[in-house]
Amino acid sequence: MAEINLQEIHDLFIDVAHEAGRMMLTATPSHLSSGTKKNCLPPFSPPLLLQLTLFPAADLVTETDRAVEKMVSTRLLSSYPTYSFIGEETFVPGDPTTALSDAPTFIVDPVDGTTNFVHAFPAFCISLGFTVNKVPSVGVIYNPFLDELYTGIKGKGSFVTRKGGVKEQLPLRKEPEPLVDLSTCLIGAEWGSDRTGVNFDLKSKVFRKLAASKDEGGAMVHSLRCVGSAALNLAYVAAGQQDVFWEGGCWAWDVAAGWCILVEAGGIMVSGNPGEEVTVDGRKYLAVRGANREGQKAIVEEFWKVIGDGKLVYGS
Numbered sequence: 491m492a493e494i495n496l497q498e499i500h501d502l503f504i505d506v507a508h509e510a511g512r513m514m515l516t517a518t519p520s521h522l523s524s525g526t527k528k529n530c531l532p533p534f535s536p537p538l539l540l541q542l543t544l545f546p547a548a549d550l551v552t553e554t555d556r557a558v559e560k561m562v563s564t565r566l567l568s569s570y571p572t573y574s575f576i577g578e579e580t581f582v583p584g585d586p587t588t589a590l591s592d593a594p595t596f597i598v599d600p601v602d603g604t605t606n607f608v609h610a611f612p613a614f615c616i617s618l619g620f621t622v623n624k625v626p627s628v629g630v631i632y633n634p635f636l637d638e639l640y641t642g643i644k645g646k647g648s649f650v651t652r653k654g655g656v657k658e659q660l661p662l663r664k665e666p667e668p669l670v671d672l673s674t675c676l677i678g679a680e681w682g683s684d685r686t687g688v689n690f691d692l693k694s695k696v697f698r699k700l701a702a703s704k705d706e707g708g709a710m711v712h713s714l715r716c717v718g719s720a721a722l723n724l725a726y727v728a729a730g731q732q733d734v735f736w737e738g739g740c741w742a743w744d745v746a747a748g749w750c751i752l753v754e755a756g757g758i759m760v761s762g763n764p765g766e767e768v769t770v771d772g773r774k775y776l777a778v779r780g781a782n783r784e785g786q787k788a789i790v791e792e793f794w795k796v797i798g799d800g801k802l803v804y805g806s
């Protein structure tokens with residue numbers, strides 16, 4: 491295989507991200523043009539409004555998600571026909587042709603933060619990741635509403651460009667504050683779309699324990715933020731605007747781009763379950779911003795202690 495040109499892929503990603511952004515901004519999403527994702531599909535197809543009433547769901551998908559993914563896959567694969575492509579809207583659970591492999595792979599979420607997009611809450615983006623041997627090697631995240639572009643290339647650092655202005659290296663603080671313990675942290679965390687069972691119970695317990703006062707056995711973090719987009723959460727941790735992001739249930743396309751950007755900004759990614767190995771498609775993640783290594787390690791250990799004996803459990 492010819493040598494992989496990460497810079498060229500990064501440049502193409504930026505162009506594709508801007509085209510996707512234009513598509514998102516001209517779309518007028520509403521519940522009428524949205525449905526639910528694969529894991530919640532009803533066994534028959536009543537009109538969409540009725541579907542949403544009969545099968546209340548938190549994992550919305552719009553026509554824009556599908557149209558953007560089509561545009562992205564067409565453009566990426568016409569430039570790189572031998573590379574693999576995994577996209578949120580065309581992923582088939584259990585199908586080996588859409589599973590992550592060691593091959594050079596584009597991993598794309600056409601609209602991350604679809605619920606925000608549907609509600610016109612300004613935190614949605616396209617997330618374009620590229621992995622080689624399952625290692626995130628290029629990442630581009632673009633929020634068209636705020637015109638914020640986050641980029642990273644393995645070994646070359648990561649950056650943000652806001653409103654077409656100067657390209658700023660991440661993290662934004664050149665000398666990040668040392669991390670000490672969770673009590674000084676702003677934490678990104680998400681409810682996700684599964685609202686039942688062990689994962690929901692564990693998330694509720696962990697959220698409570700993070701927020702509670704020390705007198706009540708909590709970590710009393712500065713606060714919790716539910717941004718509604720895993721990709722943007724990772725971008726904010728890379729920038730140093732959030733200290734930590736914990737999530738279970740999101741997918742490779744939600745994190746591949748942000749993972750590259752985070753690591754290039756000095757951040758670390760470990761498993762969202764205590765002591766487990768983290769993988770791009772493992773669906774459980776704990777990201778910590780760039781800081782002193784001992785501080786990052788202390789935060790991971792303290793967070794895993796908050797989780798305790800609990801375990802997030804997701805299929806792939």
Ligand code: IPD
Binds near residue numbers: 604682721741
């Ligand atoms: C979702 C967002 C959300 C996370 C969910 C994801 P989508 O992606 O990243 O923050 O909690 O797990 O599925 O559905 O908006 O592309």
